[in-house]
Amino acid sequence: MASVFQALTKATSLRAVNGAGAEIQLEHAAIVELKESLRGPLLMPGNTTYNEARKVWNALIDKHPALIVQCEGVSDVMNAVDFARERDLLVSVRGGGHSISGKSVCEGGMMIDMSLFNSVRVDPEAMTARVDGGCLEGHIDHETAPFNQVTTAGIVSHTGAAGLTLGGGFGRVCRHFGMACDNVRAVEIVTPDGTLRHASHEQNSDLYWALKGGGGNFGVVTGFEFQLHPMNPTVLAGDIVWPGDQARQVLEFYGEYGNDMPDALNLNVILAGSPEGEHRTIVEAVWSGSPDKGDAALAKLRKVGKPIADTIAPVPYVRFQTRNDNDNRHGKYSYMKSSLINELTPELIDELLAVRRADGVYFIFFMQAGGAVARVGQQDTAFPHRGAHSNMMVIADWSEPKEPAETIAAVRSAWARLESYTIGFYTNLMDASEQKTHANFGVNYPRLVKVKNRYDPTNLFRLNANIKPTV
Numbered sequence: 001m002a003s004v005f006q007a008l009t010k011a012t013s014l015r016a017v018n019g020a021g022a023e024i025q026l027e028h029a030a031i032v033e034l035k036e037s038l039r040g041p042l043l044m045p046g047n048t049t050y051n052e053a054r055k056v057w058n059a060l061i062d063k064h065p066a067l068i069v070q071c072e073g074v075s076d077v078m079n080a081v082d083f084a085r086e087r088d089l090l091v092s093v094r095g096g097g098h099s100i101s102g103k104s105v106c107e108g109g110m111m112i113d114m115s116l117f118n119s120v121r122v123d124p125e126a127m128t129a130r131v132d133g134g135c136l137e138g139h140i141d142h143e144t145a146p147f148n149q150v151t152t153a154g155i156v157s158h159t160g161a162a163g164l165t166l167g168g169g170f171g172r173v174c175r176h177f178g179m180a181c182d183n184v185r186a187v188e189i190v191t192p193d194g195t196l197r198h199a200s201h202e203q204n205s206d207l208y209w210a211l212k213g214g215g216g217n218f219g220v221v222t223g224f225e226f227q228l229h230p231m232n233p234t235v236l237a238g239d240i241v242w243p244g245d246q247a248r249q250v251l252e253f254y255g256e257y258g259n260d261m262p263d264a265l266n267l268n269v270i271l272a273g274s275p276e277g278e279h280r281t282i283v284e285a286v287w288s289g290s291p292d293k294g295d296a297a298l299a300k301l302r303k304v305g306k307p308i309a310d311t312i313a314p315v316p317y318v319r320f321q322t323r324n325d326n327d328n329r330h331g332k333y334s335y336m337k338s339s340l341i342n343e344l345t346p347e348l349i350d351e352l353l354a355v356r357r358a359d360g361v362y363f364i365f366f367m368q369a370g371g372a373v374a375r376v377g378q379q380d381t382a383f384p385h386r387g388a389h390s391n392m393m394v395i396a397d398w399s400e401p402k403e404p405a406e407t408i409a410a411v412r413s414a415w416a417r418l419e420s421y422t423i424g425f426y427t428n429l430m431d432a433s434e435q436k437t438h439a440n441f442g443v444n445y446p447r448l449v450k451v452k453n454r455y456d457p458t459n460l461f462r463l464n465a466n467i468k469p470t471v
């Protein structure tokens with residue numbers, strides 16, 4: 001590290017980019033001062049760990065920040081935010097790095113990397129967890145499990161808790177306990193003016209509301225307090241697999257039963273190819289309710305068609321939560337389209353059967369909503385799509401570098417046939433224009449703009465589902 005800073009002191013300044021995309025110069029004395037103000041590392045091109053630190057989950061993304069601040073505490077975050085604001089530097093914030101469009105890394109700006117700031121403290125009496133801003137979902141599950149308590153986390157354990165929660169947060173128990181954002185009791189955040197603020201029902205309640213679905217628009221979250229719920233650490237979970245010719249039956253069942261099945265049952269559906277190149281329909285089922293009621297809850301699903309496999313069995317929830325980790329490991333290339341649907345109409349099912357692929361170019365994935373997700377009012381949090389049945393995704397991923405044009409074209413062409421059945425999108429999974437983002441937040445947009453105007457009038461935090469300030 002020393003050599004990079006020595007080299008910097010010989011140069012007069014470092015080239016960087018501001019929020020509007022214009023080139024600016026960062027004085028070396030200011031960078032040295034920033035470095036001295038931090039407990040965590042400050043990385044620049046040339047540092048040995050710089051290339052590793054700038055990588056995000058999706059290998060299609062390859063960006064080079066001028067500076068990476070690896071925050072180890074609130075003070076580091078405040079110093080980084082002050083430095084960036086004073087220079088109007090382009091800023092990205094990295095939690096777990098899972099943004100598929102790569103919003104957590106930037107070209108020429110400052111990446112505020114929260115990954116080293118990641119402890120969780122559970123208060124089993126109060127049934128709350130205090131979670132640092134750089135925690136992964138697996139950190140939360142790991143720490144809450146010994147107390148037979150849980151809060152909603154995503155289905156891949158190395159996803160960042162902050163990014164997932166700020167945009168909403170679906171998971172295997174969201175129908176049971178609400179989305180991740182619904183379980184946030186309080187937030188600690190460094191806002192663009194460099195101030196540490198607390199947001200809850202009692203304090204800065206407008207900001208608290210906006211942070212539950214409004215994404216990374218309002219600053220850097222240094223901590224959340226999550227509500228925990230009692231849950232048996234062993235759930236009934238696994239997959240039921242049907243051959244391709246029974247897909248219609250399964251989708252019809254999922255469409256109808258999905259709306260009124262018990263909250264504690266979660267079904268995610270996959271239309272994929274088998275290793276032999278045949279169509280398969282897979283339902284991942286998780287029963288997180290009382291163990292003695294699980295078989296009854298699953299009975300209807302098990303009567304659909306003639307499955308070729310059924311692996312549903314008692315399994316520790318925390319172990320099941322890591323089952324997709326390797327398939328979704330860092331460094332894979334990924335391209336996807338996704339949006340929410342209200343129902344699986346016969347016409348949508350026809351299209352799904354027409355565009356599904358047995359050759360594995362992409363798979364189609366439905367993540368279920370409903371239950372407790374739907375019982376929160378549309379305007380109670382910034383996340384607007386409470387009535388959705390599922391999040392529908394067309395996902396292509398691959399491990400080796402290759403020319404992706406054909407794969408991307410295949411996903412787009414499938415999506416062109418599915419998109420008209422959707423009702424809006426999940427901002428955590430889709431990158432969209434300002435106009436589409438505005439329309440997607442719907443009735444909640446004007447209130448989000450008010451909060452943005454108040455806390456981030458210069459749009460310092462713009463690499464997100466951006467709410468444009470109007471002041």
Ligand SMILES: Cc1cc2nc3c(=O)[nH]c(=O)nc-3n(C[C@H](O)[C@H](O)[C@H](O)COP(=O)(O)OP(=O)(O)OC[C@H]3O[C@@H](n4cnc5c(N)ncnc54)[C@H](O)[C@@H]3O)c2cc1C
Nearest residue numbers: 095096097098099104154155160162163164169170216221
């Ligand atoms: C493999 C995989 C599995 C997924 N599974 C699920 C799932 O089960 N459920 C679900 O709902 N979504 C899921 N997602 C989508 C996920 O919610 C988003 O990708 C989310 O942005 C990930 O958060 P992150 O912190 O890992 O991302 P990052 O790329 O680090 O950050 C994304 C954005 O979040 C904001 N952000 C991150 N940290 C902070 C912070 N500390 N303070 C302020 N803003 C911050 C920033 O705006 C940043 O641009 C998945 C994505 C992937 C790639």
